[in-house]
Amino acid sequence: xxxxxxxxxxxxxxxxxxxxxxxxxxxxxxxxxxxxxxxxxxxxxxxxxxxxxxxxxxxxxxxxxxxxxxxxxxxxxxxxxxxxxxxxxxxxxxxxxxxxxxx
Amino acid sequence: xxxxxxxxxxxxxxxxxxxxxxxxxxxxxxxxxxxxxxxxxxxxxxxxxxxxxxxxxxxxxxxxxxxxxxxxxxxxxxxxxxxxxxxxxxxxxxxxxxxxxxxxxxxxxxxxxxxxxxxxxxxxxxxxxxxxxxxxxxxxxxxxxxxxxxxxxxxxxxxxxxxxxxx
Numbered sequence: 001x002x003x004x005x006x007x008x009x010x011x012x013x014x015x016x017x018x019x020x021x022x023x024x025x026x027x028x029x030x031x032x033x034x035x036x037x038x039x040x041x042x043x044x045x046x047x048x049x050x051x052x053x054x055x056x057x058x059x060x061x062x063x064x065x066x067x068x069x070x071x072x073x074x075x076x077x078x079x080x081x082x083x084x085x086x087x088x089x090x091x092x093x094x095x096x097x098x099x100x101x102x103x
Numbered sequence: 104x105x106x107x108x109x110x111x112x113x114x115x116x117x118x119x120x121x122x123x124x125x126x127x128x129x130x131x132x133x134x135x136x137x138x139x140x141x142x143x144x145x146x147x148x149x150x151x152x153x154x155x156x157x158x159x160x161x162x163x164x165x166x167x168x169x170x171x172x173x174x175x176x177x178x179x180x181x182x183x184x185x186x187x188x189x190x191x192x193x194x195x196x197x198x199x200x201x202x203x204x205x206x207x208x209x210x211x212x213x214x215x216x217x218x219x220x221x222x223x224x225x226x227x228x229x230x231x232x233x234x235x236x237x238x239x240x241x242x243x244x245x246x247x248x249x250x251x252x253x254x255x256x257x258x259x260x261x262x263x264x265x266x267x268x269x270x
Contacts, residue, residue, distance in 0.1 A: 007113065011117050011120065013211040013212070015124055017208045018121070018128055018204075019128075021201065024196065024199075024204070025196065026193065028190075028191055029182075030133060030175060030178050033175065033178075034136060038140070041144065048156045048159060051156070052154045053223075055222070055224070057225070058237065059227055062230060065159055066234065066238070067245055069159075073166055074255075074256035076174055076175070080177070080260075081263040083178055084264050093182050095194065096195060
């Protein structure tokens with residue numbers, strides 16, 4: 001059986017679910033950011049697979065992936081900077097302990 | 104013959120991507136998680152090249168398994184609290200999270216298996232020229248907005264990491 005759109009969509013769905021589990025179940029902010037990166041990449045796989053396996057005429061799906069990668073990289077840079085700042089202020093990046101809205 | 108080879112490559116890449124992604128989430132050591140995440144991104148880049156998106160594959164290698172991996176490792180080292188391996192524990196809500204993820208997977212499987220997409224395929228002979236043409240003609244406004252976003256993210260990251268004006 002040759003590989004088609006459904007295989008790529010299932011792979012992306014499973015990868016997204018793994019990333020979602022990491023985001024929801026981890027205690028460390030950096031680990032949560034890694035989960036977000038996995039989810040972003042799952043969405044990018046969907047874009048590229050739809051561009052490859054549906055009757056389209058140009059590369060719009062791949063171009064959207066370029067923009068998604070741009071936004072994702074900007075997001076991880078800001079996220080790491082935020083984690084570093086929170087660590088400097090409170091000496092912890094455990095999200096279970098970061099439940100105080102008043103600095 | 105080449106179709107069988109392509110199928111084999113796809114399944115090998117799938118095993119690498121999903122195995123390393125599971126390792127990222129389940130590993131007890133945060134540095135191992137970062138290393139496995141890099142391997143996962145390399146697998147995704149190979150998958151992009153397999154899907155005839157060679158420019159995106161190169162971008163994935165450079166930006167994700169290059170840039171993001173180094174950023175994450177630097178973040179781990181800057182926020183390390185004590186000597187020894189940085190831990191990567193689960194929080195108190197890992198069981199409800201697992202239930203939610205299983206629900207999400209079930210819904211996604213149902214949706215994907217019951218949806219009908221038009222058959223066909225599109226293989227660009229030259230993704231670099233095609234992407235550059237679209238990016239600088241039709242999609243010039245999103246391109247400029249992305250440039251502004253990157254500038255804002257750069258300044259924001261510097262100001263956030265620098266501290267409240269005292270450093």
